[in-house]
Amino acid sequence: MISIREGKANQNKMIFETEENLINYTKGIIGKTFKEIDKKGVLQGNNNDKGRLGKVVETGFYGYELNNRSEADFSKLGIELKVSGFKTIQDGSWSAKERLSLSMINYKNIIHEDYEFSKLISKNRKLLIIWYEYIKSVSYADFVIRDFQVYDMTKDEAIIRNDFYTIKKKVYNGLAHKLSEGDSVILGAATKGQKGQTTVQPNSPIPAPTRAFSLKNSFFRGVLREHVKRTSKNKRTMKFLTPEEFVWEKLRPYKGMCQLDILNQYVKRDSSKKLAKNIGKMVSDRVVGKDKELPNQHEVFSKSNCLIKNIPIREDNFPLEKANFSALQISDFTSPWEESEWKMFFEEVTFIYIGYLGEKDGKKLGNGFRILDRIFKITFTSEEVEEFGKTYNMIKRAIDEKNTEILPTASSDIKGEYKLVLSTKGKGGGIYKRFLEDKRETCFMLNKDFIHKKFNEAIILR
Numbered sequence: 001m002i003s004i005r006e007g008k009a010n011q012n013k014m015i016f017e018t019e020e021n022l023i024n025y026t027k028g029i030i031g032k033t034f035k036e037i038d039k040k041g042v043l044q045g046n047n048n049d050k051g052r053l054g055k056v057v058e059t060g061f062y063g064y065e066l067n068n069r070s071e072a073d074f075s076k077l078g079i080e081l082k083v084s085g086f087k088t089i090q091d092g093s094w095s096a097k098e099r100l101s102l103s104m105i106n107y108k109n110i111i112h113e114d115y116e117f118s119k120l121i122s123k124n125r126k127l128l129i130i131w132y133e134y135i136k137s138v139s140y141a142d143f144v145i146r147d148f149q150v151y152d153m154t155k156d157e158a159i160i161r162n163d164f165y166t167i168k169k170k171v172y173n174g175l176a177h178k179l180s181e182g183d184s185v186i187l188g189a190a191t192k193g194q195k196g197q198t199t200v201q202p203n204s205p206i207p208a209p210t211r212a213f214s215l216k217n218s219f220f221r222g223v224l225r226e227h228v229k230r231t232s233k234n235k236r237t238m239k240f241l242t243p244e245e246f247v248w249e250k251l252r253p254y255k256g257m258c259q260l261d262i263l264n265q266y267v268k269r270d271s272s273k274k275l276a277k278n279i280g281k282m283v284s285d286r287v288v289g290k291d292k293e294l295p296n297q298h299e300v301f302s303k304s305n306c307l308i309k310n311i312p313i314r315e316d317n318f319p320l321e322k323a324n325f326s327a328l329q330i331s332d333f334t335s336p337w338e339e340s341e342w343k344m345f346f347e348e349v350t351f352i353y354i355g356y357l358g359e360k361d362g363k364k365l366g367n368g369f370r371i372l373d374r375i376f377k378i379t380f381t382s383e384e385v386e387e388f389g390k391t392y393n394m395i396k397r398a399i400d401e402k403n404t405e406i407l408p409t410a411s412s413d414i415k416g417e418y419k420l421v422l423s424t425k426g427k428g429g430g431i432y433k434r435f436l437e438d439k440r441e442t443c444f445m446l447n448k449d450f451i452h453k454k455f456n457e458a459i460i461l462r
Contacts, residue, residue, distance in 0.1 A: 014062050019077055019150070022128065026148050029061055029130065035141040037061045043141045053140060054083040057130055079126045079150070085134035085143070086224060094228055096220045097134050098344070099190055100127075102213040107201040111172045115164045120213050127151045131224065149227045156186055158240040159300060163187035167213075174204030179211060182350040182379025185243065185304040190214040190347070191382050209382050216348050218305035243306045244377040246298050247352050248461040250288045251372060255462070259283055259356065260368045275368045280310030283372075284354055306350045312358030312370050317455040320358040322410070324423045324445035330438045333396040337389040346385045351378040353455070374462035378454050384419060391420040391444075404435050410445055419450040 016022040034053055035043060037060040042052050058064045058073065058081060073081040085097040102124045115121060131147045153160055163184035170179055181188035189211045198207035215223070241249065254262045259279045263269060266286040276282060288294070288308060295302035312320040337343055356370035365371065380388075394408045409432055410423045423445035424431045431441045446454075 016074060016077060019079065022074060022077060022079065023150065026128065026130075029057070029145050030147060032145050033142050034132070034145075038141070053132065053143070054081065057081065057083050074128070077126075079128050080124050081130070082127050083130045083132065084220075085132050086146075087134050094131075094224055096217060096224045098220075099188060099217040099348075100129075100215040100220050101190065101192065102215065104192060105167070105171075105189060105211045105213055107171050107176050107199065107208060110168050111202055113168070115161045118164065120164065121153070124213075125153050127153070129223075147227075149223075151223055151227075156299075156303065159185050159303065160187050162240060162242065171201060172203065174201065174206075176201035176204070176208035176211075177206045178381055179208070180379040180381050181214075181216060181348045184216075185300045185306075185350075186216060186219045188214045188216045188348065216304065217344055218348055219303045222303060241298065241300070243298075243300050243304065243350060244352055244375060244459060244461055246300065247288050247308060247354070248375050251284075251354065251375065254287065254372050256371060256373070258365075258369045258371050262287065262372065277367060279368050280312075280354065280356060280370075284308055284310055304350065305345065305348045306352065308352050308354065310354045310356065312365075313355045313373075313455070314359050315357065317355070317376075318452045319448055319455070320364075322423055322445050323353075323448070323451045324425075324443045326444050327425050327440040328395075328422070328442050328444065329440055330399055330436070333392065333399055337392050337396075340392065342392055343385065343389065346380050346388050347382075349379070352376070353378060355455075374460055376455050377459040377461075378451075387418075388420045391418050391422070395422065399436065402436060404433050407432055407435060413447070416447055416449055419447050421445050421447060 014025065016025065029037070034056050038056045039060040040056075042056045042059060055066055059066060062073075062081070064073065073079065082100060084100055086094040087097050089095050103120055106119075109119070113119070127150070129149050129151055130145060131149070132143045132145045134143065163186055166184050167179065167187070167189050170176065170183065179189045181190055183189070190213075191209045192212035193210040197210050199210050201208040254265075260269070260275075262283050263279065263286070289297050291308070294306075294308075300306070307325070309323070309325065311323060314320065332342065333340075335341070353376040354372070355374045355376060357373045358365050358370050360371065391408050394406060398404055398407045408418045408421050410421045413421050421444075422432070422435075422442050425441050425443045435442055
């Protein structure tokens with residue numbers, strides 16, 4: 001049953017008695033543009049304010065007045081309205097354009113909140129997501145609404161609850177200024193507000209960037225993907241483990257063993273053949289699982305941007321080899337840094353580095369004889385991500401100016417100016433000079449001193 005409440009404050013406000021009523025009414029929004037439902041003139045003026053799109057739906061389609069209510073939009077049903085965009089990619093599938101912002105994090109309040117009674121969950125337990133198709137060259141007013149769905153956060157409650165308490169603990173410990181989206185799996189603490197905006201935090205005099213709870217883009221893409229494919233099923237009950245706990249639970253039985261001895265537990269190596277350089281990767285593929293297999297092995301890997309890397313280290317955590325990743329191509333640098341996929345990647349990514357001791361009794365251990373000892377969970381602060389932006393912008397400038405001499409490479413960064421540099425993916429001379437030929441011969445690499453600092457600050461399991 002649907003009723004219409006009239007009055008000065010709420011003209012033609014829709015009141016929904018059941019979730020079914022809400023869903024049936026919402027079907028009428030599909031196929032409409034935002035300008036078609038903008039009855040209040042919300043889009044007049046700056047059409048590039050994407051926050052206005054939610055206001056258009058709220059006022060023009062559901063008849064609500066603009067407000068800052070702390071309760072859910074459809075409070076009687078406990079459902080919050082969200083409007084979000086997707087992009088159609090080359091294979092015709094849909095991909096969520098960005099993370100979904102939920103509610104601001106009040107640092108003073110969160111340290112006193114329990115998850116079950118928090119403002120976050122009371123307002124956002126169920127979300128009605130209106131999906132519009134984002135097209136770069138089209139005005140916001142002309143975006144077409146293509147679909148909608150109801151997402152119930154209780155489906156992923158074990159993970160989200162753990163994420164909430166991870167964020168709460170960091171704030172309680174006076175480390176709100178060091179929050180990173182990579183600290184958690186699904187529920188991110190994303191920077192919110194004007195660039196550089198900070199606020200006070202409890203238990204520390206250091207100002208912290210203003211942040212909001214959000215569903216990470218990597219997870220939110222999966223929410224849309226499951227909806228489109230209609231393959232969402234009830235997940236089996238399992239013991240909840242964080243990504244690093246899952247990885248270490250697999251590796252721990254082999255602690256103290258060298259790479260070759262671990263590998264021999266799974267496959268007998270032909271000693272006449274040259275030892276593969278990527279033996280660390282071969283070990284983690286077999287013990288933990290290959291990158292493509294992990295989402296099927298444990299739920300957290302299907303809902304987060306978590307990457308497993310192998311690296312030889314000294315006892316003091318200093319890396320003995322390059323910490324490089326991801327072959328690069330010219331198309332990676334077409335967008336401004338603030339809108340780039342790389343910025344979002346670094347904000348959300350969690351690196352799990354498997355550390356092998358590469359020295360013993362003062363002697364270096366060769367590849368294959370390095371000893372499994374510990375793992376590191378690495379995430380990046382907002383300040384570090386902005387530092388990475390310097391590298392991105394220099395590479396973008398080199399591409400725009402067709403000048404490879406100004407590339408921020410590992411060899412040119414003698415003074416350690418950049419925390420993130422460009423490195424070679426393979427062997428051979430002239431790789432940097434060929435960068436503009438787009439041969440995917442280069443990759444990003446974390447500065448050794450920087451990754452050493454991150455290892456020392458990391459969550460370490462050993």
